[in-house]
Amino acid sequence: MKVTQGQFSFLPDLTDDQIRQQAQYAIDKGWAVSVEYTDDPHPRNTYWEMWGHPMFDNPDAAAAVFEVNECRKAHGSKYIRVIAFDASPGWESIRMCFIVNRPAQEPGFRLVRQEGEGRVVRYTIESYAVREPEGARYV
Numbered sequence: 001m002k003v004t005q006g007q008f009s010f011l012p013d014l015t016d017d018q019i020r021q022q023a024q025y026a027i028d029k030g031w032a033v034s035v036e037y038t039d040d041p042h043p044r045n046t047y048w049e050m051w052g053h054p055m056f057d058n059p060d061a062a063a064a065v066f067e068v069n070e071c072r073k074a075h076g077s078k079y080i081r082v083i084a085f086d087a088s089p090g091w092e093s094i095r096m097c098f099i100v101n102r103p104a105q106e107p108g109f110r111l112v113r114q115e116g117e118g119r120v121v122r123y124t125i126e127s128y129a130v131r132e133p134e135g136a137r138y139v
Contacts, residue, residue: 003041006097016065019100023061026084026096032056033064034083037075042127068100077103
């Protein structure tokens, strides 16, 4: 199962040149580009680990691709994404986000049913990856 989060998630994986073009688009808009990684891609897990520092004053997208490749060397078996943060007043949030690296095998998610008092039934989504401890997933 392919995790579909962020932009371009239904497309084939982006090449380094396509990553550079998207990063350059973000830079041209004045957005700060950052690289993040995780081994828990749950849709509500918005706090991924940041790789390096945000590139606020970076005029060249080649540096973003360099950071992606450095992150791949260290965390190639995890999910890696590129985000673009718009710091302009009124936005101050992520404007663009896309996955640039995936584990070789993506185990997917399962629906967990929880029954409460009376007829209350709650459902949550749980990643199969969280069965393993952090750092041992996707090895």
